[in-house]
Amino acid sequence: MLNSSGDFIALVPNALKIDAAMVHLVDEHIGGVNIFLGLTRGEKNAAGQALLALDYEAYAEMALHQLHDVAKRARAQWSIVKLVIWHRTGRVAVGEPSVLIAVASPHRAEAFAACRFIIDTLKAEAAIWKKEVWADGTHTWVGGG
Amino acid sequence: MLNSSGDFIALVPNALKIDAAMVHLVDEHIGGVNIFLGLTRGEKNAAGQALLALDYEAYAEMALHQLHDVAKRARAQWSIVKLVIWHRTGRVAVGEPSVLIAVASPHRAEAFAACRFIIDTLKAEAAIWKKEVWADGTHTWVGGG
Amino acid sequence: MRVTIRLFAVLRDLAQIAELQLDLAERTPVSNAIETLATRYPRLQPMLSRSAAAINRAYAKPDDELHDGDELALIPPVSGGC
Amino acid sequence: MRVTIRLFAVLRDLAQIAELQLDLAERTPVSNAIETLATRYPRLQPMLSRSAAAINRAYAKPDDELHDGDELALIPPVSGGC
Numbered sequence A, B: 001m002l003n004s005s006g007d008f009i010a011l012v013p014n015a016l017k018i019d020a021a022m023v024h025l026v027d028e029h030i031g032g033v034n035i036f037l038g039l040t041r042g043e044k045n046a047a048g049q050a051l052l053a054l055d056y057e058a059y060a061e062m063a064l065h066q067l068h069d070v071a072k073r074a075r076a077q078w079s080i081v082k083l084v085i086w087h088r089t090g091r092v093a094v095g096e097p098s099v100l101i102a103v104a105s106p107h108r109a110e111a112f113a114a115c116r117f118i119i120d121t122l123k124a125e126a127a128i129w130k131k132e133v134w135a136d137g138t139h140t141w142v143g144g145g
Numbered sequence C, D: 001m002r003v004t005i006r007l008f009a010v011l012r013d014l015a016q017i018a019e020l021q022l023d024l025a026e027r028t029p030v031s032n033a034i035e036t037l038a039t040r041y042p043r044l045q046p047m048l049s050r051s052a053a054a055i056n057r058a059y060a061k062p063d064d065e066l067h068d069g070d071e072l073a074l075i076p077p078v079s080g081g082c
Helices: A018-022 A060-077 A108-125 B018-022 B060-077 B108-125 C009-015 C030-040 C042-048 D009-015 D030-040 D042-048
Strands: A008-012 A032-039 A051-058 A082-088 A090-093 A097-105 A128-134 A139-141 B008-012 B032-039 B051-058 B082-088 B090-093 B097-105 B128-134 B139-141 C002-007 C019-023 C052-055 C058-060 C071-075 D002-007 D019-023 D052-055 D058-060 D071-075
Touching (some): A008 A060, A018 A032, A018 B018, A032 A108, A051 A082, A060 A108, A082 A108, A108 B032, A128 C009, B008 B060, B018 B032, B032 B108, B051 B082, B060 B082, B082 B108, B097 B108, B139 D009, C002 C030, C009 C042, C019 C030, C030 C042, C030 C052, C030 C071, D002 D030, D009 D042, D019 D030, D030 D042, D030 D052, D030 D071
Parallel strands (some): A008 A082, B008 B082, C002 C071, D002 D071
Antiparallel strands (some): A032 A097, A051 A090, A051 A128, A082 A097, A128 A139, B032 B097, B051 B090, B051 B128, B128 B139, C052 C058, C052 C071, D002 D019, D052 D071
């Protein structure tokens, strides 16, 4: 899963664990780490049904290629010592993380900016989709209406 | 340590553990979590000595009051569901975290902006000082020359 | 020539198929391949007009030409992240 | 009146004391209290000119007046965070 820069990029079928990511962020040149976790947020649909979970599906070969490309673009703009980009596939219940991005840099401004760039670009471009699973058993593809 | 908003704000004499912070960030209204960790970065001084650690000292009564005030100002500007601000006191070796800020919000933009505001304000205002401890046993107060 | 078509998410659910082969004239543009697909699976029509295309895992334009053995994926609006 | 002075970080190391009492005239301004301190601990002089002051844990201005029982802290340039 490590590319030539040592970035840890993966599509992950089971729960994302932040301490598993922290293990990768060890280097004495690190001064600031910025981490973003995206979680399934509880909500209700127009029919008053509660959201139970989001089901994530990826075009894995393309999405992984895209995530490595985003990492490369981030490294071209900011000083990055260590980088983790993990995205879930499968069912992510309310309160659980679907994405974990961790950027370790010499200084905090770089870590914040690169982390924000990566999540924004991932959301806009990566070949990943989510389906809302409602309490009454119905489901809807986001953007698929 | 919890204020009336449920923020977890503390000066901590021993190692900061990110999973201890995560335990506080549980709520179904959370959609995005932004976490900042500041670490002691390895460096050398003009005499070629390696930095071993930073020794942090706080005017505890004032610093805690200031951190709660920063939290209040952040909550006035952004939607925040859960908030953790922890700052170390005592010796923080190279590679170890001295500060941990975690902001859990409904949406990611709020979490990023509030987290950045809190670390920037903390650094500029909080009554906390650090002393560099060098390999040859010398030490220097940052900003104290 | 033969091209592999891949369908994801809402497109796969609508077509009830994830992957199929299309036999097309050499250098058929992406837009024509999509028309052929829409003819065969009419229920895809509305979503296809809102979807992007990728040839061999890279985004492609409607007039990009297909070659034998290419993988053409139809990419409905993405929604990864959170 | 009596005021408690608190010294932190480089100031405490220079003065070799963390806390002391000063007997001052009622409503002495912060700036005068600092002058008195500098007279008693001359080694503090250079850093005091670069330090802020806090009365009872809130930042204060040089002409803010002190009252009996106040805690006046001298705040050298802060460096928390990382």
